[in-house]
Amino acid sequence: MDYNFSAIEKKWQEYWQKNKTYKIDIDTNKPKFYVLDMFPYPSGAGLHVGHPLGYIASDIYSRYKRLKGFNVLHPMGYDAYGLPAEQYAIQTGQHPAITTDINIKRYREQLDKIGFSYDWDREVRTSDPKYYHWTQWAFIQMFKHYFNKQSQKAESIESLVAVFEKEGNQNVQAACSTDQIFSADQWKSWSQNQQQEMLLNYRLAFLAETQVNWCSELGTVLANDEVKDGVSVRGGYPVVQKKMKQWSLRVSAYAQRLLDGLDTIDWTDSLKEVQRNWIGRSEGASVNFGVKGNDKTIEVFTTRPDTLYGATFMVLAPEHELVSELVTPEYKEKVENYIHWVKGRTERERMADVNKITGEFIGAYGINPITGNEIPIWIADYVLAGYGTGAIMAVPAHDSRDFAFAKHFKLPIIQVVVKADDKATDPASWEESYDSKEGRMINSGLIDGLEVKTAISSIINYIEEKKLGYGKINFRLRDAIFSRQRYWGEPFPVYYKNDLPYVLDESELPLELPEIDKYLPTEDGQPPLGRAQNWETAEGYPYELSTMPGFAGSSAYYLRYMDPKNNQELVSKEANAYWQDVDLYIGGTEHATGHLIYSRFWNKFLFDLGLVCKDEPFKKLINQGMIQGRSNFVYRIKDSNTFVSYNLRSDYEVTEIHVDVNLVHHDVLDIEKFKAWRAEFNQAEFILEDNKYICGYAVEKMSKSMYNVVNPDTIIEQYGADTLRLYEMFLGPLEDSKPWDTSGIEGVHRFLRKLWRLFFDANGSLNISNETPNPGEQKTIHKTIKKIQEDIEKFSFNTSVSAFMICVNELSELKCNKREVLSNLTLILSPFAPHIAEELWSLLGNHTSVTDADFPGCNEAFLVEATKTYAVSFNGKVRFTLDLPADMTKDAVEKEVMIDERTTKWLEEKTPKKVIVVPGKIVNIVV
RNA sequence: GCCCAGGUGGCGGAAUUGGUAGACGCGCUGGUCUCAAACACCAGUGGGGUUAAACCCGUGCCGGUUCGAGCCCGGCCCUGGGUACCA
Known part of the structure; x- marks a missing residue:
């Protein structure tokens, strides 16, 4: 009987479905x-x-x-x-x-x-x-909770309201989007609308005017992770910054816990690192700078409060709210032009010329709170509105961006840190700033002479004492924008009363997505749900028109x-x-x-x-690698319909053309299929080598346009699912990227057929012996059991497949058809190739699914070796091998090696300086 | 620029974590079977060298540690991925 994979796979897939083999339930045993x-x-x-x-x-x-x-x-x-x-x-x-x-x-x-x-x-x-019921439900819970920074967890809005009623918010430490302080009396004096508006600043799911990534092509906003290089990840459309009222989730409240949690989970270091960078925790200080002739203060965030004495100017983000207030009349026009110019640029343009230094002086001066010095205030787009406070103190001597800016606009540079043993030099002569935290403070009044690290804590203490600012931890992680102006998503369980949002009662869930006539925004620019009929509560309050994101x-x-x-x-x-x-x-x-x-x-x-x-x-968590495509090429001679084989192409002027990999086998083109592939190739002529047309190849992304997409269905039809499964694993380590080359699949398919033959005699009849396996057979199967178990536990599936091949090669060599051995082999193979395993398992006489059996244990007794092969090397070069009893002592091994005539030959009558014996492995003789 | 992976035959990749580099598979070469093909099987296959052997070279490059380095250390080059003015 041949290995008929199609019949076997069909049979067992039906069996599994019929018997609900993979249905599971809670089983406390x-x-x-x-x-x-x-x-x-x-x-x-x-x-x-x-x-x-x-x-x-x-x-x-x-x-x-x-x-x-x-x-x-x-x-x-x-x-x-x-x-x-x-x-x-x-x-x-x-x-x-x-x-x-x-x-x-x-x-x-x-x-x-x-x-x-x-x-x-x-x-x-x-x-x-039935599913998004619970997505909506979770959203409602987020609406009804806020994040208490003291307890570091979410707590109910009711408990927050209770505090407001009792003492206002001055003692509340919550993640929120306002710094307005109010008393209990004020709170109580407010209308319901005013109270609701205030509460929105606290809710974990909140509605707020935010700077969003707007993609007009898609007609929707996008989250930060949905935008890459200034264009949308899906579709590649341009994205611009825009202020809009949007639902957001206060993810940033959990920044510290998201960071800490990483230490408790078993993910790869690189993935944890990506998350750490994304969360972007930085420690520093918030410092208030005064403004000359004005009672405003500008709050800046800095990780280097030690360099306060080196701050020679300030920079605000163009969007900063104080810009319009502080700009002096003579600079007003220039500043407005600059802001206008910045706004008009897409994210992508901004990124394209990151090195271009732009900015404008606004005519106002800030006051360094620690020196009292007046320093000019600029606006520039290298300061981001979305990070920190959207304002910085610039320390050009010790920050590369500030340095570049100062150089460009000829602003003063003062050195305040020197490297360990160096002396101060004139910053005017510098090529670059000194950003390192290694060094000692100079020109720094209170903290002069201190090491940078002590200077930081010392200055923070000082500014806290003098109420000039406070030590602060900042995160890069932004709140997640949660509205999409699209149709095909979860509707928000939200309605509006007096323009303020309220959530539905849980009993009204799910709020189902309504039908609409067209999947486009409305004529007046509302999201598609604006087209829905009666999209309102029973009381007539309108529902939210956005839907939730992916x-x-x-x-x-x-x-x-x-x-x-x-x-x-x-x-x-x-x-x-x-x-x-x-x-x-x-x-x-x-x-x-x-x-x-x-x-x-x-x-x-x-x-x-x-x-x-x-x-x-x-x-x-494990990240599987990407399977890349392996593209094939044919070479058309310019201005002709003649194709020249790969190794002859250099004799002609040729154009490289992608050819469908499914027309190519082992890089040899199937000419007939190629001609039939497209009308234009119907009459093609070929210049062959060895009577074959050889194609070129390259590893590229697997995609339609490269004609290198391979469909699993095709593979399964030709070789079966078990072969596909094994080959996908055999390709290489799970986490690596590697190219798919269908050519190699024949090896694993041969392996399965060879395995099959172990169960049958030359006439094709089932032939399984009940004899006790001999030591050689036991050794083969038990070392494989051990190897497979170890490999699976470390997700090294590619080496498992090799181990199976070695095992079957050895058993074939031994002509082993012992039931015990074949049963064990079938069991350990079953996770990899479940269909053939089920079939063989039943051929072995079992009447239940192989999935209900037990993984065999490895009996180490079968693995004990009587002799070990020693590699004998001279000065590290292996010259010959020698079989010696496994339990031989080091001294005896040395003695045996030294009396070997080959040793005598290699010593060339010299006396060995030293002999190293590694038991069971190697002997190294140093001459 | 920064961060993280990784560089081993013609190709995909092994190497017990410092102990015989190239397992296993593909491809290729030769052979057996066959009218022929397919399948299967046997032998060979890192490079140089030799009739054959001996032997020499060899894990991106340079240097180091060690009896011994693909593996450890220092410096450099290259490839892939992530990230981008985050103060």
């Missing part, structure tokens, strides 16, 4: 293990061979854990809201829900063919009202999988207590600053409310 894949956005293009890489890895791990006795939660679902379906709807009028449904169906078919062990009864879709639905999906059908709560206490958190999360590194920050924030919030038992949602 077993330890839980939660393995999660980042759920996909179901795009219209379907899966290519790169997508399932991480899914295969997590599936192997899940199956392994199950064999090890764990109750494994391994779910899958869809991040079903998103721009492409909506863009398609705009073009064609087809409802995005329909597009999404079609795409999901296709994804599901493709996924099913690969043989994953997902419990599909737990599937979630973010666009399903990260809303993906922020708590891992919790929903624990209890996906629960329509009373997001997740039951019981389910959460059992499944707790994700033990292993596998996904792409592109979510480092978006999803992985937002969902950690979301989870921490739910944790504060006592709704989930873990502060961090993802215990261990």
